[in-house]
Amino acid sequence: MTNIPAYVTEILPHERPPVYVLDGVTHFRVSAVGYCTRQLTLARLGYERMGRPLFLERAGHEGHLHEAAIITDMLADGWDNTTPAHTGGEQAILHLSQPLFRLIGHADLVGNPPESVMRLFPSEMHEHEFYPLLVEIKALSDAQYAKFVSGMWDDFPHYADQLTVAMAALGHTNALYVVKNRNTGEKRLFPVLQPPSDITKIMRKLNLVELLGRKGRLAEPEHKSGSFECMACPYRYACTDENRQYETGIELTALLNPAEMVELGQFVSSYRRAKAAEKQAKEILSPIRAHLEDLLERSGAKKLSYDGMAWQKVKGAKYLPVHRVRAVISPEVLQLIEEQRQDHMMVRDKGE
Numbered sequence: 001m002t003n004i005p006a007y008v009t010e011i012l013p014h015e016r017p018p019v020y021v022l023d024g025v026t027h028f029r030v031s032a033v034g035y036c037t038r039q040l041t042l043a044r045l046g047y048e049r050m051g052r053p054l055f056l057e058r059a060g061h062e063g064h065l066h067e068a069a070i071i072t073d074m075l076a077d078g079w080d081n082t083t084p085a086h087t088g089g090e091q092a093i094l095h096l097s098q099p100l101f102r103l104i105g106h107a108d109l110v111g112n113p114p115e116s117v118m119r120l121f122p123s124e125m126h127e128h129e130f131y132p133l134l135v136e137i138k139a140l141s142d143a144q145y146a147k148f149v150s151g152m153w154d155d156f157p158h159y160a161d162q163l164t165v166a167m168a169a170l171g172h173t174n175a176l177y178v179v180k181n182r183n184t185g186e187k188r189l190f191p192v193l194q195p196p197s198d199i200t201k202i203m204r205k206l207n208l209v210e211l212l213g214r215k216g217r218l219a220e221p222e223h224k225s226g227s228f229e230c231m232a233c234p235y236r237y238a239c240t241d242e243n244r245q246y247e248t249g250i251e252l253t254a255l256l257n258p259a260e261m262v263e264l265g266q267f268v269s270s271y272r273r274a275k276a277a278e279k280q281a282k283e284i285l286s287p288i289r290a291h292l293e294d295l296l297e298r299s300g301a302k303k304l305s306y307d308g309m310a311w312q313k314v315k316g317a318k319y320l321p322v323h324r325v326r327a328v329i330s331p332e333v334l335q336l337i338e339e340q341r342q343d344h345m346m347v348r349d350k351g352e
């Protein structure tokens with residue numbers, strides 16, 4: 001087994017923005033590489049950050065406590081030669097220098113895994129030394145945990161980017177991703193056998209941020225208004241497109257408790273999935289309906305049936321032209337009629 005290399009000895013400056021310029025050199029925080037491109041340009045240009053909604057602050061704090069506890073448990077499970085980031089010891093610093101900028105961050109854990117973890121990786125890998133192993137840890141809420149377990153990198157592309165850059169910084173082609181459910185304590189270990197994102201694409205994006213930053217320009221907003229990303233974004237005040245109603249989201253955080261906010265997020269994503277399925281179904285059904293109608297006309301029959309399905313033309317509902325009704329009915333009577341109408345809820349979704 002190899003020794004832990006020298007990159008572990010530096011102390012990472014905390015509480016820095018996602019991008020900052022230090023001694024004339026632009027530094028990107030590894031944990032931020034998956035952020036919205038506009039957010040990174042805002043940080044690069046030194047815009048002030050505003051606080052996140054309280055429930056997110058609390059959730060973030062909770063997450064750190066859990067991550068530290070997970071590391072403690074892992075050390076007790078037999079990891080050795082480790083550099084844990086949260087246990088008061090040295091941090092495993094990640095460095096990656098590029099022509100236009102530097103990347104800096106820390107790994108949650110770098111160390112030699114016990115046999116039980118080794119077994120998660122294909123046996124042929126055991127023959128080659130791949131120590132020390134990079135470990136990234138996330139402690140998630142119930143809903144986020146379920147989402148990660150089912151969707152993994154597709155649903156958490158910023159985690160994929162973060163891990164990919166961390167792997168590149170260490171020169172590792174594999175890693176271990178540990179995810180814990182903060183509510184139930186359930187924990188899953190995912191062996192990562194290749195970087196989950198495209199490092200070239202990430203570097204291209206960061207280059208773009210740096211080049212825009214040098215010109216004093218901002219990137220376009222990347223996320224839809226009201227999205228979770230925008231609600232949590234410390235630069236949301238700087239996305240002033242009048243169609244983007246961040247306030248709605250912020251007001252909701254005052255109305256709803258964290259669990260309800262998470263539930264709302266799940267409803268919204270289910271709604272969008274259902275609407276997408278509905279749209280797809282319409283595209284499939286539309287030519288079929290036209291074909292059935294054509295058959296009906298060609299047959300001259302009023303009704304046709306096949307394989308338990310029957311189709312016929314029915315008269316559409318009748319509507320009264322409002323301008324003609326107004327012409328013959330007094331406003332008082334019209335009001336009575338209108339008062340009986342049934343309101344429905346309209347959902348307009350720019351995020352679809």
Ligand code: SF4
Binds near residue numbers: 231
């Ligand atoms: S508010 Fe949304 S779109 Fe604007 S910078 Fe933040 S994450 Fe990006």
